[in-house]
Amino acid sequence: MLILFGLPLAQVLLFGFAITNDITNAHIAILDHSRDDVTREITHKMLSSHYFLLTNYLHSDDEIQAAFQKGDVKEVLVFESDFARKLEKEGAAHVQIILDATNPNTASILDAYTKGIINSYVSQKMKQTASIPISIGIQNKMLYNPQVKSVYMFVPGVITILLMLVSAMMTSISIAREKELGTMEALLVSPIKPAIIIIGKVVPYMVLSFVDLIAILLMSVFVFGMPIQGSLALLLAESLLFLIMSLALGILISTVSKTQQQALLLSMFALLLPTILLSGFIFPIANMPLILQYISNIMPSRWFIIILKSIMLKGVGIIYFWKETLIIFFMCIFFIGLSIKKFSIRLEE
Amino acid sequence: MRTIAYILQKEFIQIFRDKSLLPIIFIVPVLQLLVLSYAATFEINNIRFVVVDHDHSTESRQLIDKFAGSVFYTDVGQPSNYKAANQAIKRGVADQILVIEAGFEKHLLINHHATIQLITNAINGSAASLMNAYAISIINDFNNEIIIQKYPGQFKGMPVRITSSFWYNPELNYITYMVPGILVLLVTIIAMFLSSMNIVKEKEIGTIEQLNVTPISKFEFIAGKLIPFWIIAMVDLLIGLLLARFVFGIVVVGNTFLLLFVASVYLILVLGFGLLVSTLTQTMQQAMFISWFFLMIFILMSGLFTPIESMPVWAQQLNVINPVAYFIKINRMIMLKGSGFADIQWNFYIISIYAVLMLGFATLRYRKRA
Numbered sequence: 114m115l116i117l118f119g120l121p122l123a124q125v126l127l128f129g130f131a132i133t134n135d136i137t138n139a140h141i142a143i144l145d146h147s148r149d150d151v152t153r154e155i156t157h158k159m160l161s162s163h164y165f166l167l168t169n170y171l172h173s174d175d176e177i178q179a180a181f182q183k184g185d186v187k188e189v190l191v192f193e194s195d196f197a198r199k200l201e202k203e204g205a206a207h208v209q210i211i212l213d214a215t216n217p218n219t220a221s222i223l224d225a226y227t228k229g230i231i232n233s234y235v236s237q238k239m240k241q242t243a244s245i246p247i248s249i250g251i252q253n254k255m256l257y258n259p260q261v262k263s264v265y266m267f268v269p270g271v272i273t274i275l276l277m278l279v280s281a282m283m284t285s286i287s288i289a290r291e292k293e294l295g296t297m298e299a300l301l302v303s304p305i306k307p308a309i310i311i312i313g314k315v316v317p318y319m320v321l322s323f324v325d326l327i328a329i330l331l332m333s334v335f336v337f338g339m340p341i342q343g344s345l346a347l348l349l350a351e352s353l354l355f356l357i358m359s360l361a362l363g364i365l366i367s368t369v370s371k372t373q374q375q376a377l378l379l380s381m382f383a384l385l386l387p388t389i390l391l392s393g394f395i396f397p398i399a400n401m402p403l404i405l406q407y408i409s410n411i412m413p414s415r416w417f418i419i420i421l422k423s424i425m426l427k428g429v430g431i432i433y434f435w436k437e438t439l440i441i442f443f444m445c446i447f448f449i450g451l452s453i454k455k456f457s458i459r460l461e462e
Numbered sequence: 463m464r465t466i467a468y469i470l471q472k473e474f475i476q477i478f479r480d481k482s483l484l485p486i487i488f489i490v491p492v493l494q495l496l497v498l499s500y501a502a503t504f505e506i507n508n509i510r511f512v513v514v515d516h517d518h519s520t521e522s523r524q525l526i527d528k529f530a531g532s533v534f535y536t537d538v539g540q541p542s543n544y545k546a547a548n549q550a551i552k553r554g555v556a557d558q559i560l561v562i563e564a565g566f567e568k569h570l571l572i573n574h575h576a577t578i579q580l581i582t583n584a585i586n587g588s589a590a591s592l593m594n595a596y597a598i599s600i601i602n603d604f605n606n607e608i609i610i611q612k613y614p615g616q617f618k619g620m621p622v623r624i625t626s627s628f629w630y631n632p633e634l635n636y637i638t639y640m641v642p643g644i645l646v647l648l649v650t651i652i653a654m655f656l657s658s659m660n661i662v663k664e665k666e667i668g669t670i671e672q673l674n675v676t677p678i679s680k681f682e683f684i685a686g687k688l689i690p691f692w693i694i695a696m697v698d699l700l701i702g703l704l705l706a707r708f709v710f711g712i713v714v715v716g717n718t719f720l721l722l723f724v725a726s727v728y729l730i731l732v733l734g735f736g737l738l739v740s741t742l743t744q745t746m747q748q749a750m751f752i753s754w755f756f757l758m759i760f761i762l763m764s765g766l767f768t769p770i771e772s773m774p775v776w777a778q779q780l781n782v783i784n785p786v787a788y789f790i791k792i793n794r795m796i797m798l799k800g801s802g803f804a805d806i807q808w809n810f811y812i813i814s815i816y817a818v819l820m821l822g823f824a825t826l827r828y829r830k831r832a
Contacts, residue, residue, distance in 0.1 A: 127762055136591075136772060181629065182801040184791065187771075200622065207623045214628035215798045216639050218504050218592060219769055224626050225595030232602065235622050249570070249605045250577040251598060255584035256551060266586045390501045395767060397589060399508055402500050419554065426585050429552050 125271050125332055136222055137163055140185045144171040147196035155208075158234050159190070164226050181213050188212050188223050257426045264337040269421035270394030272329055273414045276352065277359050277388050279322040284315055284363035289376035292367070315360050322359075326352055342428025351424070351438065355417045358441055361448035362413075368455040388414045416440050465678055469686025477690060487656070491648040491698050495705055498644050502767065503636040506592050510538045511558040512547045519567035521608070525578075528604050529560065534596050551583050558582050558593050570608070630715075630798050641710050642797040643766040645702045646790045649725070650732055651757065653695040657736025658753040660687055661828070662743050684825050688733050695729050696722070706797075715800035721793065724806070727814055728789045734820030735785070741827040760786040788813050 141159070145152050159165050168186050171177060180186045191209040193199070200206040210227050214220040236248060258265045291297040291314075300310050333339040341348065370376040389395065391405060392414035398406055409415050416437040423434050431438065478484070511529060515522050530537045538556055541547045550556035561579035569576035580597050584590035631638050664670040673683065699722070706712045714721065736753065743749040763777060764770075764786040770778060781787045788809045795801035803810070 123759075127759070136769075139771060182795065182799050182805045184795055184801070184805065205623060207625070210624060210626040212626065212628050213799070214631040214634055215794055216769060217628075217631055217634035217636050218588065220628055220631075221634060222591055222595055224628075225599060228602070228624055228626075229598065231622060231624055248575050249601055250575065251601055252577055252579045253594065254579065254581045255590055255594075256581055258584035258587060258590070263587050265584075266588075390498065396502055396504065397506070397586060400503050400506065405497070405501055422585055423552075423554075427552055433553055 122328065122332065125268065125329055136219060136226075138166040139164060139187045139219070139223055140168045141165045141188045141190065142168050142171050142177075142180050142186045144174070144177065144189060144191045146194035147192050149195075149197035151197040151200060151206075152192045155192075155231060155234055156190075158230055159227065162226070162230055164223070177211060186213065187219060188227065190227070262337070262339075264333065264339055265426060267394075268329070268333045268337070268339055269418050269425065270389075270392070272326060272352075272421060273355075273392065273394065273417050274388055275325055275329065276322050276356055276417075277414060279325055280318055280356055280359040281363035281366065283321075284318050284360055285366035285370070285376045287318075288314060288364065288367035289370050292371065311364060315364070318363075319356060319360060322356055323352075339425070340428075341425050343424035343430065347431065348421075348424045351417075351420050354438070354441055354445065355413070355420075358413055358445040358448065361445055361452060365448050365452040365455065368452050387412055391415070392418055394418060413441055413444050465682045466686050466689075469678065469682065470689055473686060473690040477694070487652060487694055488698070488701070491652060492701065492705065494648055495641070495644055495702055496709070498647075499637050499640050499710065502640050502644070504588060504592075506589055506596075507534055509535050509558055509593050509596065510556045511535050511560060512538055512550050512556045513540050513560045513562070514542070514544050514547050515540060515562045516564040517562050517566040521567040521570060522562045525562070525601070525604050526560075528600055529597075532596070532600055547581075551581075556583075557589075558597065560597070571612070637710055638712055638798065639794070640766075641706045641712055642793045643764075643790045645699065645706065646764075646786065646793050647761060647766060648702060649695045649699045649729065650760075650786055650789075652698055653691060653729055653732040654736045654753050654757055656691045656694065657687070657733045658739040658743075658749045659746055660691075661737060661740035662746055662749045665744065666746055680825055680828060684737065684821070684828065687737060688730070688821075691733055691736075692726070692729050695733075696726065699725055712797065714797050716796035716802065720803060721796045724789070724792055724796075724810055724813070727810070727817055728785065731785050731813055731817035731820055734817060734824050737824040738820060738827060741824060760784050763787065764790050766790055785813065785816060 143156055145156070156167075160167050165188075168180075171180060171189065174191075177189050177191075180189060189211040191211060193207045193209075196206045196208075208231065210224060212220040212224055288297070288311075291300070301307060330341070334341065367376055387408075391398070391401075391409040392412050393409070394414070398409050398415065401409070420434050420437050420441075423429050427433075477487075513526050513529070515526065526537075526540075529535050539550065541550065544559075544561060547556070547559045547561075551559065559579075559581040561581065563577070563579075566576050566578065578601070580594070580601075582590045582593050582597075628634060661670070664673065678686075703714070703718070707714075735756075739749055739752050739756075743752060763773070763781055763784055765781075766786075770781060770787065773781075792806045792809050792813075795806055
C-alpha cells in the first residue's frame with residue numbers, strides 16, 4: 114500500500130520542490146585590487162540580483178584556489194588594480210570571472226549571469242556619459258513554461274514511471290507469486306479460462322494505477338500549478354493505452370520468470386532503470402552517445418513522455434503525435450501476442 | 463580474534479557460493495558507471511534552431527551565420543513565417559526560434575537600436591536557461607563586432623573587458639562532474655544492498671538460531687558481518703577509480719589515500735545503516751523496500767544530479783542527515799579540486815560520528831534471542 118500510493122506522491126513532491134536546476138544564491142567571493150567607486154558599484158549590482166550571495170572578500174590571488182577548495186564558493190570576481198582610473202583614462206579596464214567548473218552547467222549559467230549584469234551596468238553608464246553604442250535588445254520568450262519551473266519537466270516523467278511501476282512491476286510480481294506459491298496451478302485447473310484469470314489479476318492494478326494517475330494530475334495542477342493545455346479526454350485515453358501496454362509487459366515478464374525475486378530483478382533492471390535513464394525523463398536524449406540514443410528508441414516510456422508533454426504543456430492535438438501513439442499501440446500488440454504465445458506453450462507442457 | 467576469523471570465513475564462502483550474487487557485486491556496478499556516466503548528462507551541444515528572417519539584409523545574415531557557426535547550434539531550417547517556426551517546436555523538431563523583424567539592419571545602423579526575438583522551448587527549464595545564455599552571449603558578441611566595425615578607432619568594444627576562466631574542468635565536460643558522484647552511488651548501493659539483506663536472510667532461512675546458540679559475542683558477530691562487505695565495497699571502489707582513470711581519463715587531483723580513508727569510514731556508516739535495517743525487519747522483502755525507500759531519497763537529494771544549492775532551504779536542512787550528500791561532496795572536492803584534509807574536515811567528522819552512531823544502534827538492536 115505504501116509503495117502503491119506513498120512512493121509516487123513522495124516522488125512528485127520531491128521532484129516538484131527539491132529537484133531543480135534553478136540557480137539562486139550562488140556563493141561568490143570578490144577579489145578587488147582596486148576598491149574604487151566603479152568596482153563597488155558593480156559589486157553592489159551583482160549582490161542585489163538574487164543570483165549571488167557574497168561569501169567574503171579575498172585579498173590576494175593565492176586565496177582563490179583555497180576558496181574553491183573549501184567548497185562553497187562557486188565564482189570569484191577579480192577586478193584589476195586602478196580599475197576606475199583605467200576605465201576613464203584608457204577606456205578599457207579588465208575584470209576576470211573565475212568559475213568553479215566542476216559542475217559545468219552551473220558554471221556556464223553563472224558566467225552568463227555575471228556578464229549580463231556587468232554589461233548592462235556598463236551600457237547604462239555609457240548612455241549617461243558619452244558616445245552612442247549600437248545595441249541589440251533581446252526579447253526573450255520562454256515557451257510553454259514562462260517561469261522556467263522544473264516541475265514541468267518532471268511531472269510527465271513521474272507519471273510514466275508510476276504507471277510502469279504499478280502496472281508492469283506489480284502485476285509481474287503478483288503473478289510470479291502465485292506461481293511460486295503454486296496457487297496458479299490451482300487456478301488453472303479450475304474451470305475458469307486462463308484468459309479470464311489473467312484479466313481478473315490485471316484489472317485491479319489497472320484501476321489502482323488509474324487512481325494514482327488522477328491523484329498525481331490533481332497534485333501537479335493544484336500544488337504545482339501545472340497546466341493541462343490540451344484535451345483531458347485525450348490525455349486519459351493515451352494513458353489508458355500506455356497502461357494496457359505496461360500490463361502486457363508485466364504479464365510477459367511474469368511468464369518468463371519463475372520466482373518473485375526474478376520478476377523483481379527483471380522489472381528493476383529491464384524497466385525501472387532504463388525508464389529513468391533513457392527515456393528523456395531527467396536527461397535529454399539528444400545529448401547522449403548514439404548507441405544509447407538507439408537503445409532509447411525501444412523504450413515505450415520515451416514515446417509516452419513525448420505524448421504527455423505535447424498534451425499537457427504544448428496543448429496540441431493528436432496530429433502532432435500520431436506516430437508516437439502508433440508505436441505504443443504496436444508495442445502493446447507485440448507484448449500481448451508474445452505473452453499469449455509463451456503462456457500457451459507453458460500450458461501444453 | 464579467532465572467532466571473528468571463522469565468521470569471516472563463513473561469510474566469504476557464503477558470498478562466493480551464491481552465483482547470482484557475484485555479477486550483482488562486480489558487474490552491475492561497472493555497467494552502472496559506464497552507462498550512467500554517458501547517459502546522465504545535462505550538457506547541451508546540439509541546439510536545433512530555426513530562424514525567421516524578415517529582413518534578409520547583410521547584418522541579419524551575418525547574425526545567422528554566427529549562430530550556425532557556433533558548436534552549440536544546428537540550423538534546422540529557415541521557415542518564411544513565425545507560424546511555421548512555431549509548428550517546428552510543436553512537432554518537437556526544433557528547440558529555439560530566432561525572429562529577425564523587417565528593418566533590423568536599418569534600425570541598427572540608423573537608430574542605433576534594434577530588437578530581435580528569441581523564443582525558447584522551456585519545458586525543460588534548465589536546458590532552456592542554458593540555451594538562452596548561449597544565444598544571448600552570441601548576440602552580444604555580434605553586437606560588439608558591429609560596434610568595432612562601424613566605429614573603428616573610436617570604439618574598441620565594450621570598455622570593460624570581461625574574461626572568464628573555468629577552473630578544474632576547462633572543457634566543461636559533464637562526465638568529469640558525474641563520475642565521482644556515480645562512484646559514490648555505486649558503492650553505497652552495493653554496501654546497503656548486501657548488508658541490509660544479510661541478517662534478515664539468516665532470519666528467513668532460520669540459520670540465525672544456530673548462530674545465536676554459539677558462544678559468539680554481539681560485537682564479534684557484527685564485526686564478522688561487516689568486514690567482508692567492507693572489503694567487497696572497497697574493491698568495487700578501486701575498480702571504479704581505475705575505470706575513471708583509464709576509461710574516462712579522470713585523474714584524481716587530490717590525495718588518493720585521503721579519498722580511500724574517507725571512503726573506508728563512510729562505508730562503515732552505510733554498512734551500519736544496512737545492518738540496522740536488517741535487524742529491524744522480518745523478511746527480505748521488507749528489508750529491500752525499506753532500503754530502497756531510503757536510498758532513493760538519499761540519492762535524489764544528494765546533489766548527484768541537481769545541485770544542492772538550488773534546493774529550497776528545508777531540503778538543504780534535511781540533507782544534514784543525508785550521508786550520501788556528504789560523501790559526494792567530499793569525493794568531488796578531492797577528485798576534481800584537490801582539496802586537502804583541512805578543507806573537508808568538518809564533513810569528515812560528521813561522517814565519523816554518524817558511523818559510530820549507526821554501528822552502535824545496529825549492535826544494540828541485535829539481540830541474541832529466539
